[in-house]
Amino acid sequence: MVFNKVRSSLIAVSILYHATSAFTQPTSASSRSTSLHAIAPAATVSVPSWVDLGESLPSDSTSTPEQPLVTLYRDTNGWCPFCERVWIALRVKNIPYQETLVNLQDKPDWFLNAVPTGLVPAVMIHTDLLTDTSSSSKEGDSSEEKEKTTPERTLVWESVDIMRKLDEMFPNHGPKLMNEDDAAFLEAREVCAAVQSAGFGLLYGGNATTTAVETEEKRSALEAALDAMDAHLSKVTNGGPFLLGSELSGVDIEVIPTLERFRYQFPLLRNVTLSTTTLRPNLQRWFEAIDASPAYASRVAGDEYSWTAVASTFLRIFGSRGNELTVEQNATIARVEAAATALTLDFVNDSGGADSTDDGYVAACREAAEKLIANHEAVVADCSRADPKSQKELGRSSNVERADLALRMIADSLLNNNSDVNLTLFRNKKDATEAAFALRTVAKRLSVPRDMGGPAAKVLRRRLMVLAQNMEANAKDSTRPLGIPRRSKFQSKL
Ligand SMILES: N[C@@H](CCC(=O)N[C@@H](CS)C(=O)NCC(=O)O)C(=O)O
CATH class of the missing domain: 1.20.1050.10 (Glutathione S-transferase Yfyf (Class Pi); Chain A, domain 2)
Structure with missing residues (x-):
């Protein structure tokens, strides 16, 4: 198994503040639901805190992570096509690797000192841990060979040179990829x-x-x-x-x-x-x-x-080159955004062809839960901030507490593969509307592969959209006459 220690932060762009930590556990529905409108059973609703959720993440007891033999330095955004080549090559060759993300807007000194070009990707091959190398690399620094070598480490940059080096230093790992004499x-x-x-x-x-x-x-x-x-x-x-x-x-x-x-x-x-x-x-x-x-x-x-959502973001950022966008550029942006919106309508139906019992689905739920839990502060802040830095057109929720609560419910349902979520905490229509808005924003902000793999994103987006839909359908409508059941027959399984 690839030891994939990603230090990324979910939806990390421009997160300048974090959600308040003063959010407290909600009062149970039974203690506050005395209204005549309350029709669902007065169950005690308890939603785990983020700390509890973190503690209940299953540890991988079946296998111990393999020692990484390579460190891949790639961009924080996951948008660099050259990094992607090396990333795929490592996975095809089944070389255990870890990742260190480099912020290209503010490259750290250690990276600039190590990699002469200052470009990603670069890899550090942990030569001292290799048992199957037939490499004859000599110690030294050769800018022509795009590598620096010591007895313990080999640092290589330039995507194609890296792929060649992986073939050379890992002859027993997977297929040879760069048959350039053919x-x-x-x-x-x-x-x-x-x-x-x-x-x-x-x-x-x-x-x-x-x-x-x-x-x-x-x-x-x-x-x-x-x-x-x-x-x-x-x-x-x-x-x-x-x-x-x-x-x-x-x-x-x-x-x-x-x-x-x-x-x-x-x-x-x-x-x-x-x-x-x-x-x-x-x-x-x-x-x-x-x-x-x-x-x-x-x-x-x-x-x-x-890729569709990124295209419109790129057009907004780079299209104008500092000037006003032209009529034609605005029309293109509108077309791309309409296409992105149309794709979001499918989130609710797209289970990725997976069945809730298959291993891939369970792994996807787990990956999504891990990312959400590890990055919850940034995610909650992002979907409820008043001053979004990108994808402003999506809007944000104004109720950080309801957003936080709804996202904890999602994380809990992913962890326990539990499709029934108790909606009694969202009877109030305003709360439900705000929370549903936050959930939909998170679904639309999720970027693959920047935040997580495609299968995990499909599962997470679907749950976010279905819970949003269910919350709204189930919420108390003060205009509804008494006696008419609010529990929607349209409520779908997460
Ligand atoms: N020829 C290089 C190109 C690498 C490259 O251009 N990387 C970009 C990211 S996509 C980069 O590091 N840009 C940072 C900068 O230009 O300062 C390769 O194949 O690895």
Whole structure:
């Protein structure tokens, strides 16, 4: 099992203050529900505190975490495509690793002193712990080789050099990824480079003087490069589905981070669809194959909602370059935000194809609970702050206490795989509305893979949305005539 010690903070962008710690356990419903409107059984409702929730996290008794052999230095946001390559490579090769996140807006001195380029990714290979190395690295610092070596540690930077070094130093860990002496590898790399270069040309190659004809030429260049990639994939030995055959290789890993963004963002930003089952079917099959690769899909893969939401955030931040957004930019932002909102409507239905008893689902619940509990202060503050720093359009709840309570209920339900949540603490319509608002904001703020893996995010988003829906449906409506049951027949299971 990969020892994956993530020091990230959930939804960590611009969290400047924390939720009050003065939140106290709510009074039990039985002691305060004397109203004629109270119709649910007067059960004692007790929601565990964050401390209790933290203490009840199951310890992994079945396996002891493996000693990390590599430290991966990657960006705090989880948006760096070069880091993503190394992240996937470590997982495909099943090398035990830990992560240290580097804030690229304020790089720490230790990182700048260690890595000459000051760029992520970099890795520290704990040479002294290796038993299977055949490495002949010499002690010293060679900027040409992009590494610094001592008898105990080897520090390497530059994503492709890192992937080569992992092959060299971990010959018995998983497949060799960088078969660069193979002509097929180099040919595939060229095909992918053409797609990337045409894609970036269309995305960033324009300026105020670019004509419609020039833009059209760039779009055609991308379409042609995608066609070439599809044709290339149709000729792969043994029918693919990957670029070199039936196994994920280094050349697939090199291009995954770019293509996963392109596939979600290009249809919205530039009206280019990369593939469907009928349009470039071999490329479509490649996407499906990488989506089915556990090393990628369980943690590193970004999901459609996140890449869509990130696209609008990026447009807002970088689109204007300090000037007012143009009419066209505003229209693009509106289109992207509408697409992101449409995707949120699916959160409630999307269980990720998992069944509540399967191991993957249980692991996803646990990952989501761990992240929520570990980062609850930032999460509660973020969904209830008066001055949001990003995704302002989502709005925030004004009731921090109800937000905190509702999120504890979610964490509790994830930990105990318990789909029945007692809603009696949210009978008051105003409380229910505010708490539901907070839950929906958390669901929409969740970013994959920055905050957690895709499967965990699916489970968490679904629970947040369902609880929000149930709270609102169940809340006391002061305009309702007495005697009409409030317990909604629409209440769904979390
Ligand atoms: N060629 C490098 C590129 C790495 C790179 O550009 N990393 C970016 C993050 S995506 C970075 O560290 N930027 C920080 C900066 O420019 O100061 C590689 O393949 O590793």
